[in-house]
Structures are given as C-alpha cells and as structure tokens.
Amino acid sequence: MPNYDQKTLELLMDGKLPFTQVHKILSSFKDADRFEKMLAILQERVSYDDKIIMPYGLHLNIVSKADGERIVKCDCGHEFCEHSINWKLHANVYVRDTEEKINEIYPKYMGTDPNWMVLREFYCPNCFTMLEVEAVPPGYPFTFDFQPDIDTFYQEWLNKPAP
Amino acid sequence: MNKYHQTDHKAIGWDDRTLKDMLEQSEIKFKDTGRYQGISELVLKESDPIRYERIFSRIRGGLVNARETALNISASPIVREIGELCFALFTPEGDSIALSTGIIVHVHTMSDSIKFMIRNGWENNPKIRPGDVFGTNDPHIGDVHNADVYTITPIFNGDELIGWAGGVTHEIDVGASRPGSMAFGQTSRYEDGFITTCEKIGEDDELYASYELRAKKAVRAPMYWLLDERTRLAGCQMIRETVMRLIEEEGIDTYKQFMQEVIEDGRVTFRERVKEVLVPGTYEAPSFIDVPFEGEPRMPSFAAKNQLMHAPMTLTVGSKGEFEVSLEGANKWGYHSFNCPPSAMQGALWVQLTQTLVPNDKINDGAYLATKCNLPPGSWSNPENDTLSTTLSWFFLIPSFTGLIRCLARSYQGRGYVEEISAGYPGTWNVTMGGGTNQFGLDGAFTSFEHSSQGTGAGFIKDGEGYCAAMWNPEGDMGDIEAWELLEPLLYLGRGVKPQTAGMGKYRGGAGFESLRMLWKTPDQVIFNLGEGHVFHGSGMFGGYPGNSGYRHNMHETNMKQLIQERAPLPCREGDTEQSEMTRHVKAEREEIDNRATCLEKDFVEHDLYLSVQRGGPGLGDPSERDIKAIEEDLNEGFVLPRFAEKVYGAIFSQDDKGKYHVDNDATNERRQELRKQRAAKSIPASEYISQERERILKKDFYYPVSDMYASSFSLSQSWANKYREFWKLSVNFNF
Numbered sequence: 001m002p003n004y005d006q007k008t009l010e011l012l013m014d015g016k017l018p019f020t021q022v023h024k025i026l027s028s029f030k031d032a033d034r035f036e037k038m039l040a041i042l043q044e045r046v047s048y049d050d051k052i053i054m055p056y057g058l059h060l061n062i063v064s065k066a067d068g069e070r071i072v073k074c075d076c077g078h079e080f081c082e083h084s085i086n087w088k089l090h091a092n093v094y095v096r097d098t099e100e101k102i103n104e105i106y107p108k109y110m111g112t113d114p115n116w117m118v119l120r121e122f123y124c125p126n127c128f129t130m131l132e133v134e135a136v137p138p139g140y141p142f143t144f145d146f147q148p149d150i151d152t153f154y155q156e157w158l159n160k161p162a163p
Numbered sequence: 164m165n166k167y168h169q170t171d172h173k174a175i176g177w178d179d180r181t182l183k184d185m186l187e188q189s190e191i192k193f194k195d196t197g198r199y200q201g202i203s204e205l206v207l208k209e210s211d212p213i214r215y216e217r218i219f220s221r222i223r224g225g226l227v228n229a230r231e232t233a234l235n236i237s238a239s240p241i242v243r244e245i246g247e248l249c250f251a252l253f254t255p256e257g258d259s260i261a262l263s264t265g266i267i268v269h270v271h272t273m274s275d276s277i278k279f280m281i282r283n284g285w286e287n288n289p290k291i292r293p294g295d296v297f298g299t300n301d302p303h304i305g306d307v308h309n310a311d312v313y314t315i316t317p318i319f320n321g322d323e324l325i326g327w328a329g330g331v332t333h334e335i336d337v338g339a340s341r342p343g344s345m346a347f348g349q350t351s352r353y354e355d356g357f358i359t360t361c362e363k364i365g366e367d368d369e370l371y372a373s374y375e376l377r378a379k380k381a382v383r384a385p386m387y388w389l390l391d392e393r394t395r396l397a398g399c400q401m402i403r404e405t406v407m408r409l410i411e412e413e414g415i416d417t418y419k420q421f422m423q424e425v426i427e428d429g430r431v432t433f434r435e436r437v438k439e440v441l442v443p444g445t446y447e448a449p450s451f452i453d454v455p456f457e458g459e460p461r462m463p464s465f466a467a468k469n470q471l472m473h474a475p476m477t478l479t480v481g482s483k484g485e486f487e488v489s490l491e492g493a494n495k496w497g498y499h500s501f502n503c504p505p506s507a508m509q510g511a512l513w514v515q516l517t518q519t520l521v522p523n524d525k526i527n528d529g530a531y532l533a534t535k536c537n538l539p540p541g542s543w544s545n546p547e548n549d550t551l552s553t554t555l556s557w558f559f560l561i562p563s564f565t566g567l568i569r570c571l572a573r574s575y576q577g578r579g580y581v582e583e584i585s586a587g588y589p590g591t592w593n594v595t596m597g598g599g600t601n602q603f604g605l606d607g608a609f610t611s612f613e614h615s616s617q618g619t620g621a622g623f624i625k626d627g628e629g630y631c632a633a634m635w636n637p638e639g640d641m642g643d644i645e646a647w648e649l650l651e652p653l654l655y656l657g658r659g660v661k662p663q664t665a666g667m668g669k670y671r672g673g674a675g676f677e678s679l680r681m682l683w684k685t686p687d688q689v690i691f692n693l694g695e696g697h698v699f700h701g702s703g704m705f706g707g708y709p710g711n712s713g714y715r716h717n718m719h720e721t722n723m724k725q726l727i728q729e730r731a732p733l734p735c736r737e738g739d740t741e742q743s744e745m746t747r748h749v750k751a752e753r754e755e756i757d758n759r760a761t762c763l764e765k766d767f768v769e770h771d772l773y774l775s776v777q778r779g780g781p782g783l784g785d786p787s788e789r790d791i792k793a794i795e796e797d798l799n800e801g802f803v804l805p806r807f808a809e810k811v812y813g814a815i816f817s818q819d820d821k822g823k824y825h826v827d828n829d830a831t832n833e834r835r836q837e838l839r840k841q842r843a844a845k846s847i848p849a850s851e852y853i854s855q856e857r858e859r860i861l862k863k864d865f866y867y868p869v870s871d872m873y874a875s876s877f878s879l880s881q882s883w884a885n886k887y888r889e890f891w892k893l894s895v896n897f898n899f
Contacts, residue, residue: 013581015624015670022624025582030439038579054442054577058623058669058705058784089853092846104810107663107740109714113697113758115866116453116471119708123846128839130706130785135699137451137471137869139860141890142849146573148444152482157438 002031009037035158048077053163054148059129060087062150064163070150078126086144091122091131097138114138175291175317175324176255177419182281182291182324186256199258199427199532207420208428218413218421219261223524225405226250226263229330233398239335239387240646241344242394245612246638247333250398252406253277255324258528260422266331266636270513271531273313273329275305275506280361289363293319296365296396298374300337301358302503303549307510308556309337309355310344310610312388314364314395318403320415326422328402330395335610335650338382339554341764342598342608343691347500348459348763349552350466355500356554357381364392368400383598383608429529434484436521437533442577446478448566452559452590453697453868454499454761461763466498469868471698472543472559473876475883476566480574488512488567489537492883494875496546503544503556508536511560514635515567519583541879558693558761561590561634562700568620568634569704576623586620586666586704589675589778591633592694593713593760597767599688602652609651614777616641618665618673621707621783626793627665627673629802630777641676652688653680653773657735661711661776662804665797667811668707668782669789674802675711675777679736679745681723682771689764690717690773696760707782708811713760718745718772720752737774739804745772786811787835791826798824813838857891863899874899 004012004025011017012025031037042061043052050063050073059075062083072080072087080087096102096119102111105119112119112135120134120142134143154162176185192201208215229250234242241247249265257277259270276299285291299305300312315329338356339346349355357378364374370392378392379385410418454470456462475492479485496502503511512534517526538545543559565587575583592614601607615636619627632639644655656679664675682688692715699709716737726733726749734744746754749772755765760776767773794814797803805824808814815830863870877884877899888897 012624017624019625022582030580032439034579038581055579057573057576089849091849092842093849093852094842094846095852105667105708105807106711107804107807109716109740109756109758110663110711112699112712115697116869117451117698121842121846122849123842125848128842128846130787130842132706133703133708135451135702135709136449137698137865137872139856139865139869139873140449141887143447143449144445145448145569146444146446146577148442148577149482152443156482157443 002028003033004031004037006037006041009034010041013038013041046075048073051163054150056083056146057131059124059131062148074124074127074129076124076127076129078124083150084147086142088122088132088142092125092128094121094123095119096121175286175319175322177323182255182286183284186278186281189256189258193532199430199529200423202423202427205424205428207417207424215421218409219425219525221409222252222261222405225402226252226261229398229401230263230265232401233330233394236390236397237332237394238390239332240642240650241333241335241610241612242391244642244646245615245636245640247612247636248331248394250328250330250402252402253327253329254422254426255326257281257327258426260326260425260527261524262526265638266333266514267517267526268307268311268510268514268635269329269331270517270526271509271528272305272307272506273315273331274528275509276313276361277315277327279304285361291317291324292366293317294367295363296368296370297361298359298364299361301360302507302553302556304360305506307507308345309339309358309554310334312391314392314399316396316399316403318406320407320410325410325415325418326406328399330398332391332394334382334391335387336383336608337554341691342383342689343596344610345555345557345594346596347555347558347691347693348462349500349554350463350498351552352550355552365396368396370396383606426527426529429525429527430533431529432525433486433521433530433533437480437484437486440520440578440580440583441480441571441574443480443482446570446573447476448569449473449475450562450566450701451698452562452695452700454497454501455697455759456499459763470497470499471868471872472501472562473872474559474563474566476563476570478567478570485535486533487535487537490542490544490563491537491539492876492880493539493542493544494872495541495879496543496548496551500552500554501543501556501558502546502551502553503560504553505536505538505545507553507556507560508538508544511564512536515564518637519568519571539879555693557635562695564634565701569701572704581623584623584783586672586707586781586783587701588620588632588634589617589672589710589780590695590700591615591617591635591778593775593777594693595690595773595775597651597688597690597764600686602684611647611651611775613641613647613678613775615639617777618675618710618779620780621666621668621670621672621703623670623783626670627780629660629673630676631673652683652685654683655679656681656733659736660801661779662739662801663807664711664777664779665802666703666708666710666780666782667786667803667807668703669784669786670707671782671789671797671802672710672780675779677736677777678775679734680773680775682767682769682773685769688767690767691764692760692762694760694778696758701781703781704783706785708786709781710779712758713776713778714740714756714758715760715762716743716745716756716774717765718749718751718754719767721770721772722750723770723772745774787813787838791828791831795824795826853891860891860893870899
C-alpha cells in the first residue's frame, strides 16, 4: 500500500507532478490515508479557520462550523449555505441564451442553438470565480451535483466520529 | 467427436439437472443470501490463493489469446484497425466468469443472450449439443445494437455443460434499409436488417452453409460478415480448448468451484472498491442529445420531427458500497434507431466502469450483481417494445453515461483521489456511414470508425488527451487513413487538429480532429452524418466549458476536378468555421453548412467534399485560471483560436515575426481582474434568475422539442415531475 508524502500530494494537486509519477499513482493501489492528507493540504491553503471536512469542487469545501453546521464555503471565505442545500441557489448566475453570447465561447456552428440548450455560469458572489457551468435546455432545474452522506462516510467508512 | 462430446443425455446441467433449473436455483440463492450461489466463504481463494490466481490467469490469458488470434483472421478494418472485438467465458447459467481485452462492453450482454436461451427451453428445442454454434445480434434479447454480432458456443465436459464461450465483433453493414453498420432513420425493427435471435447457426464446430448463404445475401459487405463469423468461431474454439486443458490439469471439481467463487469474488471486490475510492451519497449529472429530424423527407411524418433526449443520470452510493444508477425522469422511446433496451444500458455501464472505477482484469458478473440500474419502463432506456429500431443505441447511451463519469469525478475529488478525475468524455462522433457504388465498381457500404479517437475530458490535474479515446472502445485507435480509403470511396485531403474542439477551462479537454474527404471514383454515393449539433451532449466541470458541438459542412458539385488539373491550391481542412479553408479554395453549386449534424443519407457524386468534424473533451475549472504557458502552447499548436484565448482565457498576447505567440503575464492577469468585474456586472443572484425563468415556465415558452421532452418526462415519472414542480415552486397541477 503506497504512502505519499505531503510534498508529493501538493505537487499532484497542483498539476505539477511529472506524468510518469502521476501514471504510477494512477496504476498503483490507492493510499488509504489520502483523504486526511488532502484535507490537511487544503486547510493550510485557505485563509479561514473553519475545519474543512470534505472537498466539494474546485475552490469549494464543506466546512464544520462551531455550531455543528456543515457549510459549503468558497476559498475566498464566502459561505453559501448548509451542504444539504444546493449551493447554486445562493450563487450568481449568467446565462448564455443567445447566439451572440454563445459565440463568445464557441465559433459559429460549434456551440449550441439557444432554443435547444443554454449555458448557465455560476459564480461566487464574492470573488466571482466561475464554479460550475451547466449545459441544459431552457427551463431545466438546477442540478444538485453532489449530496454526500458525511455521517456514513466518517462513521462507517473511516471509522471516525463525524465532525 | 472428441472425448468431451456426448449427445444422448436428457439433462445437460450439473447433477442431471436442466440448465433452467440451475439458473432458477442460482437466482433464488442470490435473492435469499445476496451472495452469488449463496457462497459465504471463498474457500479456494483463501486456502490456496496462488492456485486461485493461476487458474484465473490461465482463463484470462486464454481469452486474450483468442482475441489476439481472432483479430488477425478478420479482414474488417473495424476489427483489425480499431479492435472492436471481445471474448468471454460463462458459467452454465450464463454468468460471465472473465473477459478478454478489447471492447469490454459485453460483461453482461452476452449473459442476457445465454439466459434467454436457457429460459426459453433451448435445451429441448433446438437443443444444445457439443459443437453447436449459436448466433445472435438482437438487442431486445441481449446486445447493445445489431452491429455487435455474437457467436456463442456451449462447452461440454462429458455429458455436462460446463459453460459457454462467446465472442463479439462489430460488423460493417447489417443489411438495414440504409447502408452501414449503425444505419439510422428506421422507425421499427422491421427495417433494421439482418437480425438473428439466439439462432443455432452451426453444429459440429461448423457454420451451416444455409446460414452463411443467408448472411451473404442479407448484408452489403458479406465478405466481412463471413470472415468475422469465422473470427468469432475460431476464438470460441480456442476458449474451449483453454477450459478443457484447465480441467485436465486442475480437475473438474476445482474448476466448478473456481467459476462460482470468482463471480462472488467479483461482487465482493466491486463493493470493496466502491468503499475504497468513493464517497457515499447522491450524485446528479443530466445530459442531452438532439434528434433533428424535422422536415426529413425520408421519414414518415410521425417520426420527422425534432426531439431532445433527456438522460437525468443519478448515482447513489450506499453505506455498504451499493452502487445504483438511475435514469428516473428519462423521456419516452421514439420512432428512431436510438432506443436502448436494458441490455444495451448494461453494456454502456460496464464499458465505463472497467475504464474508471474498476480498471482491472477481474471483471465479471459478480460486479454486475453488485450494482443496480433503474431504467424507467417506457423510456428510451427501457422501451418495453421489441418492435423498435435499435441500430444506433449508442447515440443515446453515450451522452447518458458521460454523466456517470462526472458523478464519479465528484466522488474522487471528495475523497482526495484527484488523479482519477475526468470531466466526462465527448460525444464520440462524427459517425460517417454510407453506401452505393464504390471505387471498385461494386455495390458497397461503409462505416468509418475514425470516431473511435476523440479528446478525453480534462482532469483535475491536467489537460485531457487529444484524439485518442472513445468511451465504447478502450483501444483508442482512429485507424490508418489508407485502411479507410480501401473501404470508402472518399480520399483524404487532410486530417488534423480541429481548433476550439477542446472544452476551455483551467484544464482544457483533449482536442478533437477533422478530416476533409473528397468523393472519388464513384458515380453515386449516399452519406449519413451523426453527432450532436444543436446541443452539447454533456457539461464541463468545476467551471470548465463543454467541448464543441458538431456541425456539417458538405460541398456538392464542386470545381475540385478543375483545381486538381490546374494544380491550384486545395483545401486540406476547414479550420476556423468563420474563415473556412474549404470555402476559400473551392466553389460549389450547393453547400450545406448548419447545425444539422445528424441527418439521413444525402446524395454525393465524385469530387464532392465531405467534412468530418470530431469532438473534443469538456474542460475543468475556471478558464481565467489557465496557466499562461499553457495558453501559449494552445495558440502555437492550434488548439485555440486567438480571439477565444483573448475572450475566454483573458489572454493578452503578441505574435513575433515567425508567427509564434507570446502571452504577457502581467497584462493577462490585469485583464482577468477586469473579466471578474464584468462577471459581477452581468450576473444576477440565482433567486432573481429563478423568478425570471419561472415566468417563462408558466407560459411554457419553449421550442417544441424542449416542451415535448418535459411533457414526456412528466408523463413517465411522477417523482421527476414533482421534483421539477418543487424546484420552480409550481402548483401540483402544473403540466407541460
């Protein structure tokens, strides 16, 4: 069972590990302590003190607050909502629903027909990082991408108390 | 007849039981215990693990050997160049023990076919005897689509059936009402061509001459069909020899014990793997595909309409490693060739999982038993109507399962295994098919499989790989140009990277490519086009954009002959659609350029131009975070067009006198700050957007295929309808 040091995992997370090493990591058995090590790296990198209990996307983490709430939080410190609620409901939205707006991203003919499909861009209302892009027909509900069962994960899979 | 062959026995199952009895008992044991054959301990594996692994290696090696040998018997470029074949070994009940390399779609699809024979009394009629050969390509029984043709042979040890060998290859033409292996546009099975349903097609290890003659007369590429029949049969015979040698060495009791243990082992291992790398919870990733048949003169009016496929992929990972895929909310089947019976969906599931979650050689029906699929009855994913056309089920299941890849990616990220993340895959097309009088003056049909190489999705730690993969075929080889030119009366004017196919993001998707073909030495030819055109078939991730949507660009009755005679510059690609090299160099009487990337056969003549645009993978992460050096490489390699590097990446750059791009780091960072300010100015809070969109929903102000999609999903799934109403705060009576 491999065991990677923090520096290796930091380089991996940043996309700076040589591919030969990435390939070895991909092909090997998984390191069982990866979750804890990645949490530690992420925690070091954010400016806030709330404890990160699960990565939740690029720039998003689920953190445990002092009152026990589990909040979706942006790297910039912005707090969206309880993790059981779709954070997109608390984001800013920009919709590419015309040919002109779609052709800012794609050459003519290589994007979508806005009658059939639009692009919804979700931004953090504080730092305006683009956190997700949905490609959906008009009128489609927001996708709730991921609803982790944190209690089961910690208690039954990691054999640890749930934060 | 060899020593393994006997025929005068009433029941061919173990201990004088029928196969039907064996299958029923196996299913009861699984239902009662949740374990394959009720096995609670892997006695052989635990007592003698080396021996256990050796037996598995012998079987797996035999399967791979059969595949590699058979591959060289086939003449079909789809088999030889692309590797579209696979072999497998099964228990008497039809449960898969192991698979070869190759197109690992058929973990359970051939199982379905074998179980069909057992359930329907094939033991009594037409009887199952040593040396028998069965053929099937019926997706409503067990297959993905008609072009995947199976050969299945029983393996006997004395009087007992000890298992089955199976082989599959993808055929070039299936004799449908339109040419090609995956012809589409049919509205029913009756137009789908040559379909055999678990038919006995040979005995004493030989194909019936009558079957071969029927196949020869039924398809447009009989040479390939007949050679592939021999390819599969030879492979099955090699598998049988492997099994018989193994029984001689290990003993029949050990072999029997092994085959059952290895399936239960597969089930347990799958659950363990889920708990090792995923996070329990619920994941959602819907995807869509357009069927733009409105105004299609070659279709009946009830089918000649625009449609939008809805694949609301949900993955639930349970506390004990349960893995349940659901398409609750999928819309209804249609009068087209893209319907997917459940066996087809199983095929798609396994070709995905073997390349992602369980990338090892120990895949068998144990893993199938560890998973569940909710495929709503009446939907395109479980039509419950075996008169429907199914020749191109991949057109719906490829988009639907890119959602599964995105679900897995979120789970890997939650767990910290970022190296495993992919933002999904592109639609693996443009599919080009056609037929007519070919360059040899013969009636012919072709299916180009260039689309077996597409860009992969971006990773969490790197860009996607370019033009190298297809979700349905881990081989990832687009084939030599010369091989396709032998089969197709279309010369290559060029094949190269297509700019702006890679979905933009912090990490971009792998790029797609384009091929420009010229009709050559043919008086007449029809060509089909297939791929998404009005939609993206899937999203990007974490702020990345989807890869490209396709289009068609054909030029008819051109001046190419004159240009060639004059040695004038010829186009070798389209490049930027807004500054096309094709239209710059060539004049045509008629030109088709639009988003209708899926269309039925169009007439072509010599010197017409056909452009085949492949797709690129989706991106991952905010494009404004892309590394400056990576943007420079994108510009210099032609992956990105300058105006999009500027608008989307926020890049500020210059070009030196050799044409090389240089991106200014400071100016770009400054520009990126400006982009964020623009985002702040143009975006609105989600609550405000929801209020606006709700008004549109109340008016049902949507293009009709979108409204039809919602109406269909509402009618098939009360729970999805309620979810929709709840999200938009609509009344319980709201309907489309």
